[in-house]
Every structure is written in C-alpha cells, then in structure tokens.
Amino acid sequence: MSNLKLSTGAIQRNDPGFEAAALSTLFNRIHPGRLPEVIVQPRTVAEVTAAIQRAQKSGLKVSVCSGGHSWSANHLREGSLLIDMSLFNTFAVDRSAMKATAGPGVGGSALLAELCKQGLFFPAGHCKGVCIGGYLLQGGFAWNGRKLGLACESVLGLDIVTADGRLVHASETENADLYWAARGAGGGFFGVVVQFHLRVYPRPRYCGMASLVFGLRHFEEVFNWAYEVGPQVPDAVEFQLLTSRRTLTVCGPGIEAVAPVFADTKAELEAATAFMRDSPIRKKAFFRMPYVPMSMNWMYRFAMTHYPSDHHWGVDNMWTRAHIDDLMPFLKGMTEELPPAPAHWLWLNWQPPVRRSNMAFSVEDKIYLALYGSWKSPADTARYQFWARDWMKKTAHLASGIQLADEGLHQRPARFLTDPNLQKMDAVRNERDPAGVFHEWHSRG
Ligand SMILES: Cc1cc2nc3c(=O)[nH]c(=O)nc-3n(C[C@H](O)[C@H](O)[C@H](O)COP(=O)(O)OP(=O)(O)OC[C@H]3O[C@@H](n4cnc5c(N)ncnc54)[C@H](O)[C@@H]3O)c2cc1C
Numbered sequence: 001m002s003n004l005k006l007s008t009g010a011i012q013r014n015d016p017g018f019e020a021a022a023l024s025t026l027f028n029r030i031h032p033g034r035l036p037e038v039i040v041q042p043r044t045v046a047e048v049t050a051a052i053q054r055a056q057k058s059g060l061k062v063s064v065c066s067g068g069h070s071w072s073a074n075h076l077r078e079g080s081l082l083i084d085m086s087l088f089n090t091f092a093v094d095r096s097a098m099k100a101t102a103g104p105g106v107g108g109s110a111l112l113a114e115l116c117k118q119g120l121f122f123p124a125g126h127c128k129g130v131c132i133g134g135y136l137l138q139g140g141f142a143w144n145g146r147k148l149g150l151a152c153e154s155v156l157g158l159d160i161v162t163a164d165g166r167l168v169h170a171s172e173t174e175n176a177d178l179y180w181a182a183r184g185a186g187g188g189f190f191g192v193v194v195q196f197h198l199r200v201y202p203r204p205r206y207c208g209m210a211s212l213v214f215g216l217r218h219f220e221e222v223f224n225w226a227y228e229v230g231p232q233v234p235d236a237v238e239f240q241l242l243t244s245r246r247t248l249t250v251c252g253p254g255i256e257a258v259a260p261v262f263a264d265t266k267a268e269l270e271a272a273t274a275f276m277r278d279s280p281i282r283k284k285a286f287f288r289m290p291y292v293p294m295s296m297n298w299m300y301r302f303a304m305t306h307y308p309s310d311h312h313w314g315v316d317n318m319w320t321r322a323h324i325d326d327l328m329p330f331l332k333g334m335t336e337e338l339p340p341a342p343a344h345w346l347w348l349n350w351q352p353p354v355r356r357s358n359m360a361f362s363v364e365d366k367i368y369l370a371l372y373g374s375w376k377s378p379a380d381t382a383r384y385q386f387w388a389r390d391w392m393k394k395t396a397h398l399a400s401g402i403q404l405a406d407e408g409l410h411q412r413p414a415r416f417l418t419d420p421n422l423q424k425m426d427a428v429r430n431e432r433d434p435a436g437v438f439h440e441w442h443s444r445g
Pocket of ligand 1: 065068070074085125129130137187191307
C-alpha cells in the first residue's frame with residue numbers, strides 16, 4: 001500500500017518533502033522522471049469530488065492511485081493532480097449473502113486473510129501490498145484465477161466519482177457502460193472508484209503447491225514439456241515456470257516449475273497434481289516437492305521472495321499462442337541476458353476459456369510471458385532498465401498483446417484491448433469524460 005500519510009490532506013510541488021511524498025506512493029524504486037503538481041489524500045467521497053473540482057479549476061488533469069503497484073508509475077504524471085485513495089482501506093464481509101464491499105486501498109492479501117478465517121475466498125493477486133483499486137480495474141490475475149476467472153469478473157458493482165464530480169453506482173443494470181469499462185480499463189479508467197462490491201466464494205478445501213526445480217541444462221526439455229502438457233493441465237492449477245539466476249532462494253540458475261493447486265475434493269486434487277507426479281522429466285529435477293498443503297499466508301510468503309519492495313524494476317510482458325519452436329530462441333536469449341536475482345521471467349500456462357463476461361478486458365492467450373528486470377543499486381539502472389522491454393520488442397511478432405497488470409506502456413506501446421473494445425472504451429470515455437479530466441494510459445498499441 002502507499003506509504004503516504006498527509007496530515008493536511010494535500011501537498012503541492014513547491015512544498016518541502018513533495019518529491020519524497022510522491023515517490024512514497026510507488027512500489028517501484030525507479031524515479032519515473034514525472035511528478036504531479038499536487039497530491040490529495042481524501043478520506044471521504046466529498047473530498048474526492050472536491051479534488052476533481054480543484055484540478056479542473058487549476059487546469060490540471062487527474063491521476064489516481066490506490067496501492068501504487070503500477071510498475072510504470074502510471075499515476076505519476078506531469079501537469080496533474082494525484083488523488084491517492086490509499087485511505088479508502090476498509091472492507092466488510094456479508095457471509096450469508098456471499099458478498100463483500102471493499103475500498104480501493106484494501107490490500108488483496110488482507111481481504112483474503114480475513115475471508116479465509118471465515119472459510120471464504122476471493123481471487124486476490126499473488127503479492128502482499130497490491131491493492132484492489134488498480135488490480136481489479138486491469139483484470140486481476142489471481143490465486144485460483146483459472147477456475148474463478150479474472151478477479152474483475154467477481155466485481156458485482158462499483159461506486160464511482162465521475163469526471164463531473166457525481167457519485168454513481170455502476171453494475172450490470174445501472175450505468176452499465178461504466179461497469180463494462182471498469183473491468184479492463186486499468187490505468188486508463190476515467191473515474192475514481194471509491195468502493196467495490198464483490199462476490200466471494202467458499203474457500204477451496206485443498207490449497208497448496210507442488211514444485212519441481214531444474215538446472216538450466218534441461219532448458220529445452222522443460223519448456224517443451226510445459227508447452228505440450230499445458231492444454232491438459234486442469235484449471236485448478238496455476239502452472240508456471242519461473243526462470244532466474246537463483247532458484248529456491250539459495251541455489252544457482254534454473255527453472256522452478258510451480259503448481260499452486262486449489263481443489264474442492266480429494267479426487268480433484270489428485271487429478272490436478274497428476275501432471276507433475278507423472279512428468280516424463282521429473283527425475284531430471286534437482287528438487288522435487290510433491291503437493292504440500294499450505295495456508296494462503298505461506299503461499300504469499302513464497303511469492304514475495306521474488307518481489308522485494310526495495311528494488312528498481314523494469315517490467316514488460318506478452319500473451320502468445322506461438323509454437324514452442326518459434327519461441328525457444330527468444331526464451332534462451334532472454335535467459336542468457338537475465339539480470340541477477342531477484343530478476344526473473346515467468347511462463348504462465350493460462351489457456352483461457354472460450355467465453356468471458358461482457359467487459360472491456362479482452363486480450364489474453366494460451367501462454368503468458370512476463371519479464372521482471374530488477375536491481376537494487378541505482379548505479380545498475382542503465383545496465384538493466386531495458387532488458388524486459390528490449391526482449392519484448394524482439395519477440396513482438398509472436399505476441400497477441402499484453403496484460404495491463406505488468407504493463408510497460410511508458411516505454412513500449414502495445415495492444416491491450418481488442419480493436420472493437422478500444423473503440424467502445426473511447427466512446428464511453430467521450431460520453432463520461434468529454435473534457436478529458438482524467439489521464440489515459442501512457443500509450444496504446
Ligand atoms: C509486486 C507486484 C505483484 C503483482 N502481482 C499481481 C498479481 O498477482 N496479479 C495481477 O493481476 N497483478 C499483479 N500485479 C500488478 C498489479 O495488479 C497492478 O499494478 C495494479 O494496478 C496494482 O494496483 P494498485 O492499486 O496497487 O496500483 P496503483 O499503481 O495505485 O494503480 C494502478 C492504476 O490503476 C488506476 N487506479 C488505481 N486505483 C484507482 C481508483 N481507486 N480509481 C480509479 N483508478 C484507479 C490508476 O490509473 C493507477 O495508475 C503486481 C504488481 C506488483 C508490483
């Protein structure tokens with residue numbers, strides 16, 4: 001969550017401590033080279049409305065943040081008034097209705113921890129600190145996301161302050177255009193979400209993980225296996241391969257094949273983990289962990305080892321359905337040039353369903369590749385900053401688009417909505433924000 005705590009509720013660019021305050025809203029330690037003119041930290045809906053009016057009177061555009069986990073620092077823009085929603089951080093669970101309401105500044109992991117205590121579940125993201133504000137607007141790739149869908153498909157409604165300062169409710173039946181846009185617009189949304197209305201689920205009976213870890217000499221065999229087995233992997237499993245120069249936090253370079261599993265019955269669990277148990281290359285792994293039940297807290301601890309909060313990050317990604325033979329030279333190349341850990345790149349076996357909800361989110365594919373360049377010292381910025389972007393540029397002919405979760409649109413335009421959905425998004429924006437009060441994405445594909 002954002003570290004910012006403004007005692008006065010607002011701070012201006014020429015105030016002492018302004019730059020530090022702006023950067024403290026950001027997970028990524030890279031200085032984006034862009035700063036807003038004013039930061040406002042509202043506690044009430046009336047203060048959100050007042051902030052939008054203040055921006056308009058001052059000739060500033062509005063940018064918004066909740067948890068500040070945008071890798072591209074989407075909310076830090078020149079000539080803008082930043083509305084920091086991190087204090088909208090409370091939630092309430094209605095167990096009998098299987099619903100919850102939550103502010104955008106709520107951490108997904110905090111919400112999930114409380115739900116798990118009550119035997120419930122929500123498809124929250126994989127790291128602590130990511131807030132539901134930005135996460136749900138861009139789609140939301142979740143624990144158990146292959147089974148429960150994108151997290152934004154569990155959004156039943158939103159309370160939004162629009163460009164004209166009005167508080168409206170958006171759902172399938174009210175302000176349906178905003179409801180459509182808010183599920184996929186990500187950092188290009190043209191309103192301030194002050195509350196989400198969510199559907200919650202029973203906690204899966206079996207939550208845990210299986211893992212196989214391989215040295216890089218098995219690179220081709222591992223990725224050929226993942227490619228072949230991918231379409232058959234049950235949707236109770238988020239099968240992924242994580243390549244880095246440091247496996248298991250203490251071992252050398254390699255590939256961690258990880259299978260988080262969420263199953264409701266013993267039979268489902270057995271079926272879900274069979275592809276790891278019966279893998280033809282299992283014996284080549286130097287570390288083999290059969291399915292081990294884990295609390296969500298342990299799942300988060302595992303994920304967080306790869307995403308320390310005191311680092312600089314250069315991130316980019318692509319969806320692909322390319323053949324493994326076409327991908328392989330690029331996978332090898334990006335691995336050869338991989339910066340030291342915790343930098344890594346991820347192969348996620350996504351295999352999306354044929355149909356999704358009617359919403360803006362519209363670009364996904366069989367395999368997701370995400371490159372997380374990372375370094376601690378500012379002295380290494382020039383060396384590692386563009387590793388992810390440059391490899392995604394070289395591989396762009398094999399991509400069907402990108403995911404907004406890991407966007408690097410400030411350094412490389414890419415396709416994140418289908419053409420009809422981008423056109424529809426523009427039409428809704430023109431209707432809802434005709435004067436262009438809100439910032440858009442950094443760029444479009
Ligand atoms: C360590 C790490 C792990 C991650 N893991 C996952 C993951 O497992 N799954 C996944 O899907 N994504 C993941 N992400 C990506 C993350 O979901 C997105 O960056 C998301 O935008 C973060 O939400 P936020 O509120 O924390 O970020 P912010 O930077 O605050 O928000 C991003 C953008 O969303 C918009 N926005 C935010 N809040 C509001 C609001 N209240 N009203 C209107 N617009 C708003 C703004 O345009 C803002 O610039 C991860 C990111 C990091 C850094």
